[in-house]
Amino acid sequence: MGALGRALLWLQLCAMTRAAYKLWVPNTNFEVTANWSQNRTPCSGATVVFPADKIVSVLVREGHSISDMLLPRDGEFVLDAGAGFGAAAAGRDPDCGAGAPALFLDPDRFSWHDPRLWRSGGAARGLFSVDAERVPCRHDDVAFPPDASFRVGLGPGAGPARVRSVWALGQTFTRDEDLAAFLASAAGRLRFHGPGALSVGADACADPSGCVCGNAEVQPWICAALLQPLGGRxxxxxxxxxxxxxxxxxxxxxxxxxxxxxxxxxxxxxxxxxxxxxxxxxxxxxxxxxxxxxxxxxxxxxxxxxxxxxxxxxxxxxxxxxxxxxxxxxxxxxxxxxxxxxxxxxxxxxxxxDGAAAGLEGSGTRAELAGGVAAGLLVLLLALLAGALLLSRARRFRWNRRDETAPAPFVTPLGFNNPVFDVAGSVELPSALQVENSRTSRSYFVNPLFAEAEA
The missing domain is CATH 3.30.70 (Alpha-Beta Plaits)
Incomplete structure (x- = not known):
């Protein structure tokens, strides 16, 4: 049975025992474009540069022609069947750009505490996990990809990451002694690093009502890793x-x-x-x-x-x-x-x-102010309409009187311009006419600020 078959069998056993499991997502494969500075694999004849001060394990699946390669301080290349490297003249590929070297990104950038780097097994559509539970909990089984190279940072060492079991490189670790021996080996040091510790041996959650995840102590590191691309905010x-x-x-x-x-x-x-x-x-x-x-x-x-x-x-x-x-x-x-x-x-x-919601949730003062302004605008609009109607009638009334009498001489009005009643329509009426109009159903407004001399 191959590594992939053993992984599938292990995951099936986890499901049968009601144990939750988390799958590690990123890898350090040579052909993964996200591992390179130009977001693409090295072109034919390119110069390939690995960080000199890093340790890395790289799985190579295909054949590549390169001109130069700067190797890391320590590491390994795992060659798949038919994979390898060949020599090629620099700049052989015309689509390679200006011939800038292909830089392999920092392999230590992947952290155990980053929720984005884990996937929950068997998650149903419509369900999600809060951030602290996206990272392996103490009752979870953890699996690393059997067909990829990887490197995991175990954190600052504030406390050991404790899980039920770890499946890596075709082996299942359920005892701390076995896991510790693996982490201390050459293969373990290539794939796990940092001052943090990893511990196994917890029991599967046997409580039908569920179990507390147990990541409360490391949640500050979980949130720091999650929010790092956003500047920590x-x-x-x-x-x-x-x-x-x-x-x-x-x-x-x-x-x-x-x-x-x-x-x-x-x-x-x-x-x-x-x-x-x-x-x-x-x-x-x-x-x-x-x-x-x-x-x-x-x-x-x-x-x-x-x-x-x-x-x-x-x-x-x-x-x-x-x-x-x-x-x-x-x-x-x-x-x-x-x-x-x-x-x-x-x-x-x-x-x-949302405007409607803001109005409902605003303070009483704001609501009253808005209502007062609206009412004031309504009153002003009505006043303008009424004034326009009265002025129209007043003009017609005076026009009829001018047909009968000589026009009165124009006198410059005193005071200020009234925005509701214009100067021409604000003529003081004779007292007799005022008395007469007060006895009828029709009334006229006389502006005390403006006056015209009697004819």
Whole structure:
């Protein structure tokens, strides 16, 4: 049985024993373009340079023609069948650019604590893990690729990374003595480095309600590795009052449902219930379900089931809140059968930049100010319309009077320009006319700031 066949058999045994497992993703293969400075494998006739002060193991699968190669201080080349190196004149390949050397990137850049470098085996669609649980937990089985070379940094040495077992180079390590001997060997030193330690021997999680991951102590290093490409800072959440679940490095938008469980609770059965009965109705959500520590007031540390409902779209749809309320209703109806004693939920706020939400969540002063401004604009608009109507009628009235009498001489008005009533329409009416109009249904506005001399 080949190495790949043994790996598949080992993973099947993990599934049968309900043990979770994590797969290491990156490698140091020669043909992987991401391992080279130009993001491509060396051209024919290129100069190949490996970091002189590094140790590296490189798997070579194909034949390559190069002009020069600078080897590292220590390392190995593992040649696959038909692989090798041949000599070629420099600059032979016209697509090789200006002939710059091909630099192999730092093989020590891959850290055990980086969540991006692990993949969970058997993860169902719609499920995700919080950041601390993306790195191998103490009850997990760990597998390294059987058909690739790799190099793993074990961290700063704050505490040993402890897992259930390690599968590497076709061997399974379940005892610390065997693993320690491998790490001290030439093959082990080529693939694992750093002051950190790796330990095995933990039992598989035998509790149907789940087990705590156990990465709380190393979460600062997990978050540092995860956020390194972002300058060590979390991106801003796209919602107000964002939530940070236990084990997560940054805030997220959605909801968190906390379950207090009894002895009959089965975490795998509950995950299956979420996937089949609830999640299909909410396509924009991802769910993480795990057991986490909980510190209760005046009591020793306890545990609870954390259900994280994360919004995946750029603008929150509110589905996380609706699903959280649906889960609370489900617990109220079926909690006893599920082994759930109680449930509580928290929701994030409205999306950032949503005008309607901002108006609802704004302060009372802002709301009153906005309402006052709107009311003022409405009053001003009505005043303008009324003034225009009155001026029109006033002009017609004076026009009729000018037909009967001689036009009055123009006198420059005093005061300031009234934005509602123009100068021509703000003529002081004779007292008799004022009295007459006050007795009829029609009225006219007389502006006391403007006057015209009587004809």
């Amino acid at each position: 979390c991106p801003p959440a796209a919602c107000r009052d964002a939530l940070r679940p236990e084990g997560q490095c940054c805030d997220l938008c959605g909801a968190i449902v906390s379950l207090t469980h009894g002895p009959t609770f089965d975490i795998e059965r509950y995950r299956t219930r979420l996937l089949r009965s609830f999640l299909p109705q909410y396509q924009g959500l991802q769910v993480a379900v795990s057991k986490v520590p909980r510190q209760t007031a005046g009591a020793e540390a306890d545990t609870e089931i954390q259900v994280v409902l994360a919004e995946t779209g750029p603008n929150g749809t509110g589905d996380a809140g609706r699903l959280a309320r649906a889960l609370l209703a489900d617990v109220a109806e079926h909690g006893e059968a599920l082994g759930v004693l109680s449930a509580a939920a928290r929701e994030s706020g409205a999306p950032v930049g």
